[in-house]
Amino acid sequence: MNLIDLPNRPVVPAPWAEGDNIPWSEPDFSERMLKEHLSQEHDAASRRAAKIDQQVNWIHNHLLGGRTTSVLDLGCGPGLYTSRLAALGHSCTGIDFSPASIRYARKQARQGGLHCTYYAEDLRSAYFGSGYGMVMLIYGELNVFHTEAAHDILQRAWQALAPRGALLLEVSVPDSISYRGNRPPTWYSSQNGLFSSRPHIVLEENHWDEASRTTTTRYYAVDAASAGVSGYAVTYQAYTPDEYVALLQECRFHDVMLYPSLIGVQDDSQSDYMVVVARRPA
Ligand SMILES: C[S@@+](CC[C@H](N)C(=O)[O-])C[C@H]1O[C@@H](n2cnc3c(N)ncnc32)[C@H](O)[C@@H]1O
Secondary structure, three states: OOHHHOOOOOOOOOOOOOOOOOOOOOHHHHHHHHHHHHOOOOOOOOOOHHHHHHHHHHHHHHHOOOOOOEEEEEOOOOOHHHHHHHHOOOEEEEEEOOHHHHHHHHHHHHHHOOOEEEEEOOOOOOOOOOOEEEEEEOOOHHHHOOHHHHHHHHHHHHHHEEEEEEEEEEEEOHHHHHHHHOOOOEEEEEOOOOOOOOOEEEEEEEEEEOOOOEEEEEEEEEEOOOOOEEEEEEEEEOOOHHHHHHHHHHOOOEEEEEEOOOOOOOOHHHOOEEEEEEEOOO
16 A cells, blocks of 8 residues: 555444454464563553462462363463463463464463463464363453454354363453444554554544444554555444343353453453353253
């Protein structure tokens, strides 16, 4: 893209039409994103360690009743949850298409002697395996998939579970998605940031579409030297709590339970998310 493409873009983006995510799987981007996952200054790509410790504690003690099992983490990133769960005795598998995150997760597992296996694959097409005691997909990632892809992922998650196995979803609350879509456009400049290792400017704009109940966020990274533009778009689907329950029931899950957060109770620092737990029937 060139600068002239910006004023010529459609004012209103069509959901998922301009791309389906930021470039998590692109090698250089994934190296830069890994730094954000591991940063202890913010909770942007992954939460900070103290919060993950609290959440893993709830998953292990409450959700899994302190009994070890086999866990599949979809979109595991650098394995910050799987490595902690494996240290508690669970055997863990992670799938993610970020090459830098998978490399880091494998290294941590090797160095820690942890029972973790990682696959660098796309959740939209990967085989998830079978017989797991728990399958998890957290940090609102289900919402970035088109409803059909979300359905397909949930159906493969059902097949990956053992009978009575638990599905753990941490999803976006609907207001957080409409709020994001109604935020005004912003921009920032950086010498070396997430979208480029060269001096650049990032323009961000958001659009809430009431008809489809989606927010599309566009990012345009403008290279300062060449004025070349790289454009990315992410669309987030809003679901009400009742729609989450219906979606899981359509995918043959039973015993759907809702929780306010990944620590089981209201967590004001994580109010954009809620937790849905469901089971594959016996
Ligand atoms: C917000 S991060 C969360 C990472 C991890 N669950 C955590 O909380 O630390 C989302 C993760 O989902 C992964 N992801 C997104 N779409 C994916 C896809 N289609 N296939 C595989 N991984 C995907 C990204 O690479 C990224 O690691």
